[in-house]
Amino acid sequence: MYRIATAQIWVHDQDEALEFYTQKLGMEVHSDVTVPEMGNFRWLTVGPPGQEDVSIVLMAIPSPPVMDAETAEQVKTLMAKGFAGTVFLTTDDVQASYEELKKRGVEFVEEPEERPYGIDSAFRDPSGNNFRLTEVRETANV
C-alpha cells in the first residue's frame, strides 16, 4: 500500500553530519542539492549501502521566517537533551558492526548487550541524535 521512503532528522551542522554519516557510519549520499530559489536551502540525504530506496534527510535547523528563533532554540534544546528522536538500525552481526564503527570513531553510549529481543547497542550522531544498532533475534527464538 505504501512504504517509507524518507525520514528527516535535525542536525546542527550539515557538513559535520555528512562526514559522520558517510565516513564513520559508511552511509552513501543519495542527494546533495543546494537550491538558490529556496534561499540556498540544502537538501542532503543519505542511506545505508544497498538500501537506495530509503533515505534520511539531514536537515539543518532553519532560521526565520521558515522557523522562528524561539522554536529553533527549542529544537536545539531537545536535540541537546537527546529527545529529538531515534533511528533504529538492525544488523546481522552487532558485535562486528560495533567494533567496526568504534574503530572509525563512533562513540557508543551502550555497548552490545543481550536483551529479550536480541543484542542491542546505542550511539549518538554529532548533533546528539540517538541511534540504536540491534541484532534482532529470530522471532521463533524469542
Added chain:
Amino acid sequence: MAFVPSDRHLLRAKDLADARYFEPLRVDDLARAAKLSRAHFSREFRRAFGESPHAYLLTRRLERAAALLRGTDRSVAEICFSVGLQSVGSFTTSFTRTYGVSPTAYRASFPPASRHALIPTCVWRAYARPQRRTFREDNGARRSDDDGHSLDQGGFDVQDRHRANLGA
C-alpha cells in the same frame, strides 16, 4: 582453529572495497585484508568473482560517482575525490570508457539534480517563500507586529510573489 574457505578471505577484501571505496584504497590494501600476496590475491579474486580486484574497486567507485552526478550538484572534481580517486584526468578517462560519455555529458543527460532529488512540496513551501515580509498594506501596522526581518520597507509586489511561486 576452524577451517575457513579461502573465498571467505576474498569476500573480506570485496567487503572492504564496498565499504571503504571513498578512502584512498589500493589493491595492496585489499590483498592485505584477504591475507594474501598481491599477485596471488589478484588471481584468486578473479577466479572467485570473475573480474580483477582493480576492476571491481574502480567500477564500485564509478557507480558511486555516477549516482553523485545524478543526485547532487557537486563538481566533477569533488565527486572524483569523494569516491576515493586521486586524479580528475584518470577519473574522466575511466568514466568515459565505462559509460560512453564524459562525466559532464552524463550529468547533462539527466534532469537537474534539484529535480532528481525530489525535494517535497512542504519543503519548497517553507523555504521558497519570499523572505521580505512587509507589504504595502502593512505600512500602517504597528512595528511590534513585524518580526524585524524585513529589509525592504517599500513593499513587495504581486509580480515578485508570482515569480517566487513559479520557482516552487
